[in-house]
Structures are given as structure tokens and as C-alpha cells.
Amino acid sequence: MSKLITPRNENYSEWYLDIIKHAGLAEHSAVKGCMVIKPYGYAIWEKMRDDLDRRFKETGHENAYFPLFIPKSLFEAEEKNAEGFAKECAVVTHYRLKNHPTEKGKLIADPDSRLEEELIVRPTSEAVIWNTYKNWIQSYRDLPLLINQWANVVRWEMRTRLFLRTAEFLWQEGHTAHATAEEAMQETRQMLEVYADFAEKVLAIPVIKGIKTENERFAGADETFCIEAMMQDGKALQAGTSHFLGQNFAKAFDVKFLNKENKLEYVWGTSWGVSTRLMGALIMSHSDDSGLVLPPKVAPIQVVIVPIYKGEESFARLNEACDNIAKSLKKQGISVKLDFRETQTPGFKFAEWEVKGVPIRLALGLRDLENQTIEVARRDTKNKTTIPLQDVEGYVSNLLEQIQQSIYQKALEFREKNTFEVNTYEEFKEVMEKGGFALAHWDGTTETELKIKEETKATIRCIPLNARKETGKCIYTGKPSSQRVIFAQAY
């Protein structure tokens, strides 16, 4: 089975698609640019969603649900936002079909059902949400308003790639309203921390926290914070964003509140989101040429148990023993799959669970049972070892933690190995050719940023937070700079 996967070094992009295909994560649908998320892929997304949802609730947020459609006039209200998304909007113009006048069985949009005002399928929900907040916020007592939504959104993309860039995707979008700029900024940064912690502790993906340049900022935000991860081809992937919206949407939708001094003020806003794009980041961060590698915390199946049958009479004994192991692991909250299929060979099963990235595989044969031992195989390192059967509970539980750590550590080392401080444009171009992050001085202008992009396809991924200040000269113009920024080619 794993032979079906194109090696990374041969064709990275094929490798990515092969893993999605053979691990059964997603596929293209009959609708251009839209994907079908298959059960195994969706189970991973559910794990991500549940963990994030818990974090949002722990930080005081509530879920709600806002309409899929945005009337065109609302969409237009925040000018930069409208401009930013206008070029990729699905537009609903009719609300009824009728029989085709001549072709039997065919339907056409009924011209009599033309909408007075077109509806935009939400590419993001600031407009419809801030228009609602107008009615929800009157006084400082109504603030802060801390709301999140899990939803589907649509951005019409011409060139799509499963999970990374699709016309429809699933995401969460937080939208909060505050009485002061300070509080809104604190929220923006808090959610960035939530995302970073989730990425590192749960997805085992090391991320760099930073600020976007003006050119890369969310349309309608005053400041965009992001987490950036490095994929195995050295490219960057933006894994989450948290926006300080200032009073832009409050002004566009006239959302004011009476402050404690009884004066009317515009509300301060934030928005923040992560999407099914994280599935792409997860796949490209850890997987190898044998298939998917999953950190235990998002693995729908953490342990698979495969009995190695020898002759009919071994079935009952092995199944019973495997079943007991499964029960004791499940008691610890570990998700276990018993692979009792009699129609498949152990080799077939091993390959299948390998390509699906199940972190630990246990195999039990008759000889093991006699010796009271069991074989434990790690998916990430492919190490195999045999341990006493009575130790299996504690061993597996520790090993899952170890794998989680180890996958993170490996990704971190990869990133460090592929991150380079560069001081000349020549060095910079070398890094961009071989792949990786370049830490370079930049003169702070959009002009330089765009020229570098044009010449090398590299963009400024972020101005890292918590980076040491260091004066230097822009690699492109030689003008003064006070901090290195991160350049990379990006997904």
C-alpha cells in the first residue's frame, strides 16, 4: 500500500496528494474547487475542533450561528474588507428553479425569482456579525462580547489544492467587541497564544508568532497577528490569524456604546480564525514516504491491535486476548481499534494502518501469547520492540506521550535546520532556491517587499514577536532596519 505514495524527494506535491488519497482524508468533488472530507479526515478535524472549542470556552467565549448569506449592501459597508473579498465571491441571484422551456427533465433559474438584492455566500462574517452587534451593544455593560462561530465559508479560488486552498472550507471565526483598544488588543494577542499553544501541544507543529506586514494584513484590520509553520519542503504555511480590527467595523456598521461616563463611543473589535487548512499543515509537517504520521492527540485511532492468526483454532484465543488489551487501554481513555478482519493478511493490515498514521500498532501471535509478550511498533520512528504483556497498559500510555513530544521535536529541529540568517540578497536568493526560512533585514516598505516577491516569490511571513532587536541593513535596498523579519515562499 505504501508503495502507492510518491516519495517526497521525487515530487513533493504528488506526495501530499497521495497521502490524502491513500489515508482516505479527502477528495475533489463534482463541484469545481470544493472537496469532500472523508470520514477519516473528518474524524481528525473533529479532534482539532473539540480541542479548540474547549480552549475558546475556557477563555470565556460562547458559540453562536450567523447567516450563510450576506446582502450585497452589507457586504459593501466596510470598504477595504469588501474590496479584499469581492474578487472571489459566490453570488446568489435567484431563489427558484423552473422547468426548462424545451428540454424535459432540465431546470433553469426562474427569471421571475431574481432577487432584488444579490446575496454573497460569506467569505468571512464580519459584515453580517457587526451588523447584528449593532443591536446587541448599547452600553459598556454589554461589553466585552465574546463570540465564536463554527461554519463553512466560500472563497472562489481558481487554483485549488485539497485542504490548503478550496472554494468552500470549514473554519471557526471568533468575533469580539470591546470597550477599549487595550482590551481588544489583549484579546487579539490572547487568541494568538491559544492558537500557538494548540498548534504546538496538540498538532505538534512548532510555530512562529508574529505580525503581518501592511501588505499581508487582513482586509479591514488595523493589525494582523499570525502563527507561521514550516512544511517539509521548506515553505511556510500560515496556520492561524488573529486580527485587531480597531474601530473599522464599528464605524462601518455604526456600533456605538455608552461608556461609564455616559458618552457614546465606537466599539473596538477583533476577529480570529483557523480552518481546515490546518489539516494540510498537519499532513505536511509530520508525514513520511510511507504515509500519514499523526500526533496521538489528534489521531482518531491511537492504537491498533492486530492479531496474527495461525489456523482456525487460534482465532478465539487471540481475539479474546486482544479484546482484553483493548478494554484496559480504553479505560485509560485511549482510542483503540481492534482489527479482527479475517479477510485480510496481517501484512495488508500493517500497511493500511501505517498509511493512515495510527501512532502505535500492537501485534499479538500465538507464540507471544505463550510467552506472555506483545509486539509494539511506533509509526513515527518505525521502531519495533517486544514487551511483557502485563506491562502493555503503562507502556502504551507513556509511549503515546513520548510520540507526541518526539514528533514535535523532530519538526522543530527540521525548522531550525532550515532557517538561515542572511545578510545579502545573494545569500537570500540561495535560501529561497533550496527552500527554508530566511531571517533578513528589510527596510519596512511595501515597495521593497513587493519587489522581492516579484523576483523570488518570497513573501514576508511575519515580523516575529519576541525576537531580539538588532540593527542592520535591508538586504534589498541597504536602508536601515531594526529587526530581522521572516521571508519564505508560502502556501
Add this chain to the structure above:
Amino acid sequence: MSKLITPRNENYSEWYLDIIKHAGLAEHSAVKGCMVIKPYGYAIWEKMRDDLDRRFKETGHENAYFPLFIPKSLFEAEEKNAEGFAKECAVVTHYRLKNHPTEKGKLIADPDSRLEEELIVRPTSEAVIWNTYKNWIQSYRDLPLLINQWANVVRWEMRTRLFLRTAEFLWQEGHTAHATAEEAMQETRQMLEVYADFAEKVLAIPVIKGIKTENERFAGADETFCIEAMMQDGKALQAGTSHFLGQNFAKAFDVKFLNKENKLEYVWGTSWGVSTRLMGALIMSHSDDSGLVLPPKVAPIQVVIVPIYKGEESFARLNEACDNIAKSLKKQGISVKLDFRETQTPGFKFAEWEVKGVPIRLALGLRDLENQTIEVARRDTKNKTTIPLQDVEGYVSNLLEQIQQSIYQKALEFREKNTFEVNTYEEFKEVMEKGGFALAHWDGTTETELKIKEETKATIRCIPLNARKETGKCIYTGKPSSQRVIFAQAY
């Protein structure tokens, strides 16, 4: 606060909307026919969703996600289904906006972005899912395929009512594929049982399981099973449906499998769904003139604790005592809200939690603390009692169970009191005028069904399962009948 709610007897429809408004469940949005589900309403929906999701998984189903859009040609493929939904479809025709040629800041659908083929926003997903199943199913080994999806769907409605009938709503749709008709029918009936059990045990809504008449059947199904509930105005509400699709979609989308005898056969299908409509059923089944009444199993807050402050120095002592009670209740898995707001009076708080339907309210004053007692108030019966503080844990936990039972029992008694066996058309019309279910003989023809509907607005809600066979004469035509069916006016 509760005075804001119109009494049921005065105006039932206003009563319903007042509860939604004052309990903070939902509101109309800027988009015609679409609602905003507010945090408290969404929290109730989340409880429903989580419980149902667990039941689906326990019966072997997996979640997946299919596209929001259906290309028109796919939509047309199953003729009856297409015909059934064509009149209420949102149609996407363009994928880009551009600046209005003359009005600054305005946008128009870019004529150059006209889609070659229109996309329908899914009103239900059989078409796009069966088109996908075609590639997933080759052999009997690929069956059964047991998949569920949580999603938003759009059916353009001219007359909308919050939760009950909205253009966009949230739901789950199960879509399964089987090797035999028997197995598909078993699945259809299994899911009907899952819905009925959920409605009765979790939502505390008694339901009647039955089969729809041909006229009320899902467009594209061979047989539709349903659960029907009675609202407090005596009207019926369809609370869930489970469809036996026969081979209709398999034929429309050419989904065949090689059976064990190596012969190609069409696959058998089912689909089943419940939606945010259940929120409407929940509200109308249990609430009273003081507001929402929630069964504990779907109450986002099961217990609210209100300290009755007297003077500044009481704050710390009462808060600490309340906090300890909350902690001990939370340990039992009970969701507790501590209402420490110093800006509101106890009376205001009592009214607020009453209208929001929190099942149990605990109130603690200084005198209680001295006496080591606490006041317990039930939302459903409005009974109040004072118990020893040390008993609070066990008492509250038992009371929650008792409330769950009692709410169900009350609804069941109401339904029984308002269900009538009728033997003449005169008796029938009397029941339809005062409201309630009529158990009546019917001659089995669509013609009679439609005439009765025209004259009385009553429809056949279902042909009940498990009903005793009894020969009789149709109330309308006098023709022979072998079983009474349930007539009612319906939401």
C-alpha cells in the same frame, strides 16, 4: 421580565416569539428568512447535537463533509427529488463582484464571472452524496456505508418563523448505502428508533412513530418514517424523518455493486435527518407563560445559584458558601452558574433565569447560612422548598432526574388529553377546531386526504406503527379502512 411574555391563551404565536426573544435564543437577521442563533440558543442546540452524535456513532455511523453546492445537472438527476425542491432553491450564478460602473463604493456581480453551470445551495444532499458514493462503492465489501453529516441547508421559504421554518437551517443528514432492501429498511427503522428515544429521553417530548402517506413522503423516497409531536396548541410538529430510498438514488446516479455472486446490483439507500426545528418543538412542548422550561438534559445551565446579599460584609461569606456548593455540584457533572452580579437585584436575577428556563434555582441568604439551609426552586412546577445545606448535592441530583421525568409526563398527559378517536366527519371537524390529534379511519386515497386538508387544514401526520388493527369506515367517504391514522393541523 416574565411580564414581557404574551400569555399562551391570548396569542400563542406571540407567546412563542416572546420566549425566543426574552430567553435570548434567536432573532431574525438582515437576510430575509435567515436567523441568527444566539449563544444561549446555540448552547441548547450543541447539547442536542452532542447527544445525537454519540448515538449515531454508537450505531456505527461516521461523520463526513460534502460540498455546500450542487451543480444543476446533478440536482436534476433524481427527478422527483429535483421537482420537490426546485421551487425553493438558492441559485449561485456568478463568482465575482466588481465595482459598479458609476456608483462609487457599490459592487455588482461581474458579468464576466457568470458560471457555465449554475450551482444550487444544497436543500438536502442526496444528489451530491450519491454522486460521490458511485466512486466509493464497487463491491459488497464496501457496504454498508454508514455516513452522517452536520451541515447548513437552504430552502427558500416565503413565510418564515424562527426555528420552525427558516430559509437556512442547521441539521444532520444521514446517508447510508446497503446491499439489500431488508438491511436498508432495518437501518431506516433503527434511525427512527434513535430519534424517538432521543426525543423522549433527552428532549422529554413524547412522539408517535409512524409512516407518512404517499402525499407527505420525502421527494425521492419509497417510504418515509417520522416521529410526530403535539405542541401546546394541539398542533402537530414533525420532529424527525427517516427515509427508505429504495434504489431510486442508486439508479439516478448509477451506483452499483458486485454482490457475493459476482453480479452487479443497484445499491439500496436510506437518509434521515433532524434539524434546528427541534428547538421549536422543545420550546413549544414545555414552556409556560413565564418563559422557557428546559428538560435538564439539554439545559446549558442546570442549576443557578443566587446569593441574597445583605450589606457589604455578606458578599464574601455568601460568595464563598455558594462557590463551595457549585464545586460539589460540578463534581457530579452538573452544570452550574453562579450569579454573583452585584449590579442586579435577586428579583431581577430570579426573573432572568426563570425566562431562560434554568431547571433549578438555589438561593442562599445570611439567615440560611446561619441555619445551614438553602432554598431550592423548581422551574417547571415553580415549587419552592428549603432543605438542609448538607443535603444539597444528593437533593439536586435527584431533583434533576425527577424534573426530566416530570416534564415528559406532563407533555404525555397533555397529548393524551388532546387526542380523540373520532368516527364521523362532524366529530372530526370539532377536534380540528379546538385543536388536537384526531384518530380516524381513512380510505387510503390521496384524493380524500387532499379534500380533508382543503376543508379543514388538517393533514395525515402519520399512519402510526404499533397501532392496533381495527376495521372501520373512512370518516369522509365511508369506504372501508383497516387502521386509524392521525390527523392534525401541523407546523
